[in-house]
Amino acid sequence: MSATPTGVRSRPTAPVPTDLAQPVVDVRSDATRIGAADWDALVEPPGFYNSRPWTRALEQTHGATPVLAATAAGQLVGVLPTWENTxxxxxxxxxxxxxxxxxxxxxALLWLGTRRSTVNTITCVREPGLRRRTLTALLETARRLAAGQGRSGIVWPYLTRDAAREIASCHPLAQEVLHAADAIVDVPADGMEGLEAAARSKSRIQWRREQRLFREAGGSVEWVPLSSEICEKIGPLLARTRDRYGSPGGTAWMRRTLAGQMSSGVARNAVVALTRTGSDLSAAAVFYRHQDWIYGRYWGTSDSAPPYAYYTLTFYAAVDWAAAHGCRFLHLSVPASPAKTARGARLSPLSLVVLPTGPRQEIAEQALTRHNDRMAAELTARNSPVSPAWPSCSNSGEA
Known part of the structure; x- marks a missing residue:
């Protein structure tokens, strides 16, 4: 006999509110298996390098790798790419x-975050309870994936200190290790004028001198979109600088990388600063805009470039461009060198999170605390100013 009285419809089961649902994580073969709008809705302002278009550009250049997707109540609530460090x-x-x-x-470890990215963020919902459950589920799935591949653990590098601690708090075996620092410029609304006004006299004189010598040598800055034509022109310059610092691939690699960005659509976020010497292109810097952030990514120069072209394109002109277009932060990335802080950048600590597939933590707690305290002291002493995130960088958990 039916439990429902004749002539009376049964009420449909009410959907579980998303913030109360338990996330379910599955492994997708590549970024295309996740909807672009759903993915990018989870990306935070500093998370450009964890966006779907950037991830897809890397896949088109280097090949696809598994991406973890967490859903709750039928909605995407978290994304975490994985990759193998070869x-x-x-x-x-x-x-x-x-x-x-x-x-x-x-x-021996499965790497998390975007492939070879020196900026990783948490790509999850904001609601605290669901966010924590999602992170826990993503970590557990990553552990199982790593174990199935015969790996001993997982590592999620280049996270802000706050993000790393948030992630580490979601699993009893996870540990946060301070390992680097980011260089970030807080962009005043009036650009370099505002930075110079707030700088010490010695710094202000140096900045103005470098810009003057660049101009006196005939240097000028032209801003253009990243088009296929521009990719062809700047490829050799960018490759030349990469070669100088030991990066492999040459011009073919650089052009293939930029072609992948054109194909994925991420090039729409790009803007390029160019300098010409006579009729020849002598310097180029490539930036990417995401919300109120602008990220410096590639730099290249020839022997004929004007003096201080590097600082002019990657810093002075970039600050003015950012201010004119409503950006509040210029990301200069690692390494956080004294040359960057000498031009107004602040340091923000970067940590990795490591998690074993087995039952024991990777690092003894006392050794980890000593390491984090020593790293914080060394980086702080070498570079100034520093962000408010530096105090209490030890593993003690203090704010």
Whole structure:
């Protein structure tokens, strides 16, 4: 017999509110398996390099890697790309990143975040309860994925200190390791005029001198969109600088990378600063805009470039462009060199989160605390000013 009286319709089950739902995580083969609008709705203002178009551009250049997608009540609530570190050197060498605290076994770990990105953010819903459950579910799924691949753990690098601690608090075996610092410029509404007004006299004189010498040598700055034609022209310049600092691939790699950005649509976020010497293109800097942030990504120059072209294009002109277009932050990325802080950038600490697939933490707590305190002291002493996030960088958990 039916439990529903004759002539009376049963009421449909009310959907579970999203903020109360339990996230379910599945592994997608690539970024195209997740809707662009749903993904990018979760991306925070500093999260450009974790956006779907940027991730897709990397896939088109280097090949697809699994992406974790968390859903709750039928809605996307979290995204986490994964990748395999097959070139463990420099900025992606665990031994170098952690001063030997973590053994050099990069290929034994599954890496989280965007491929070879020195900026990672949390791509999740904002509601605190659901956000925490989503992060926990993403970490557990990443652990299982790593274990299934025969790996000993997972590592999520280049996170802000606050993000790393938030992630680490979501799993009892997760640990936060301070390993680098970002260089960020707070852009005044009036651009360089505002920065100069707030700077010390010595700095102000230096900045103005560098800009003057650039102009006196015939230097000027032209801003253009990143088009296919511009990609062809700037590719050799950008590759030349990469080659100088030991990055492989040459012009073919650079052009393939930019072509991937054109194809994914992320080039729509790009703007390029150009300098010409006579009729020849002698310097170029590529930036990407996301909400009120602008990110400096690529730089290239020839021997004929005017003096101080690097600082003019990547900093002085960029600050004015950012101010004119409503951007509040200019991201100069790692390494957070004294040259960047000498021109008004502040430092923001970057941490990685490491989590084993087994039952034991990777690092002894006392050793981790000593490392984090030592790193904070060294970076603070070497660079000034620093962001408010620097106090209490130890693993003590204090705010």
């Amino acid at each position: 070139q463990p050197a420099g900025l992606f060498s665990l031994d170098e990143m952690t001063r030997g605290l973590l053994a050099p076994r990069e290929q």
